[in-house]
Amino acid sequence: MKAVRLYAAGDLRVEDIAPPPAPRAGEVRLTVTAAGICGSDLHNFRTGAWISRSPSVAGHEFAGRVAALGEGVDGLALGDAVVADSRVTCGVCAACRDGRPNVCEKLGFVGEVCDGGFAEEAVLPASLLIKAPDDADAAALAMAEPLAVALHAVRRLAAPAGSPVLIAGCGPIGGLAALLLSERHDGPLFVADRNAARAGRVAEVTGARITELTAEAVAGVLGGAPLLAALDATGHPGVIGTLVDLVAPGGILALVGIGHGSLAVDPVRLVEREITLAGCHAFTDELPQAVALMPALQHRLLALVDETIDLDGVPAAYERLLAGRSVGLKTIIQPRRA
Numbered sequence: 001m002k003a004v005r006l007y008a009a010g011d012l013r014v015e016d017i018a019p020p021p022a023p024r025a026g027e028v029r030l031t032v033t034a035a036g037i038c039g040s041d042l043h044n045f046r047t048g049a050w051i052s053r054s055p056s057v058a059g060h061e062f063a064g065r066v067a068a069l070g071e072g073v074d075g076l077a078l079g080d081a082v083v084a085d086s087r088v089t090c091g092v093c094a095a096c097r098d099g100r101p102n103v104c105e106k107l108g109f110v111g112e113v114c115d116g117g118f119a120e121e122a123v124l125p126a127s128l129l130i131k132a133p134d135d136a137d138a139a140a141l142a143m144a145e146p147l148a149v150a151l152h153a154v155r156r157l158a159a160p161a162g163s164p165v166l167i168a169g170c171g172p173i174g175g176l177a178a179l180l181l182s183e184r185h186d187g188p189l190f191v192a193d194r195n196a197a198r199a200g201r202v203a204e205v206t207g208a209r210i211t212e213l214t215a216e217a218v219a220g221v222l223g224g225a226p227l228l229a230a231l232d233a234t235g236h237p238g239v240i241g242t243l244v245d246l247v248a249p250g251g252i253l254a255l256v257g258i259g260h261g262s263l264a265v266d267p268v269r270l271v272e273r274e275i276t277l278a279g280c281h282a283f284t285d286e287l288p289q290a291v292a293l294m295p296a297l298q299h300r301l302l303a304l305v306d307e308t309i310d311l312d313g314v315p316a317a318y319e320r321l322l323a324g325r326s327v328g329l330k331t332i333i334q335p336r337r338a
Contacts, residue, residue: 003057003120012058020122033063033081039173041058058118060084084117086110089106150177152280154181168213169193175191209221228251230254236257252277306330
């Protein structure tokens with residue numbers, strides 16, 4: 001079968017490899033129907049930060065159809081549509097026992113610690129699969145995992161009712177957070193991104209207003225209202241520093257972007273202004289909820305898709321995305337695209 005494998009930083013190859021073996025007890029073999037390229041896939045390709053095995057079939061955002069069931073698997077049948085949970089946890093550390101598997105002491109991800117979804121087929125433990133609506137679009141289902149990440153971040157943000165919310169970064173997580181807030185939050189929503197086309201797409205789909213990320217511009221769109229809730233989906237230390245200055249006393253800044261470099265923040269400023277910095281990593285119990293949202297959000301999710309490609313197009317897509325050349329939010333891979 002065809003697959004996309006990461007060997008080392010900067011070394012991504014489209015190859016013909018042996019299909020995965022028959023599923024063992026507790027496992028499920030999938031025909032991958034759609035997969036999404038994540039910012040963390042790009043980060044791993046660029047830096048090699050999370051490479052723990054080489055080569056490894058990349059991709060942790062994907063959906064599929066059940067092709068074979070290992071012994072003892074209940075609740076799934078051949079042909080069922082499923083979404084993959086990206087997290088591989090130990091299940092026994094204090095965080096896992098406390099219901100916080102996203103900060104497991106030994107947390108790994110599909111596509112890194114085991115083969116992922118940038119392939120025609122994959123085998124995963126049944127415990128990592130969520131049954132999905134049979135009539136849901138595969139491309140939308142491939143966005144369920146990042147939607148769960150965005151849902152977790154929005155919950156961590158906990159924006160006060162009626163208050164403005166500013167999102168920096170209109171990539172997949174920032175854009176999906178904007179989508180969720182447009183559905184769930186009753187205050188005005190603002191987005192900022194240096195990619196004007198991408199910001200425009202998010203604004204069109206969510207009803208958010210676009211602003212530049214300067215004190216003057218933000219003050220202008222807020223009309224005197226305090227900014228008590230902001231979310232950074234860029235991971236850029238300079239952007240985060242700007243947001244710290246923009247958030248009003250008593251406000252919260254949620255950090256969900258994965259970036260590079262160190263953050264220089266004066267802790268006295270945080271203390272005197274009682275500003276909360278909230279890290280948001282992956283998700284806890286939000287994936288089944290994200291899948292359940294598909295019927296209501298599918299049309300708008302598909303409107304955020306940037307491009308649909310096959311497996312051969314993945315290296316070029318990495319290059320394009322790393323260069324910032326995108327209009328939509330998510331590049332979708334269809335392994336067996338007609």
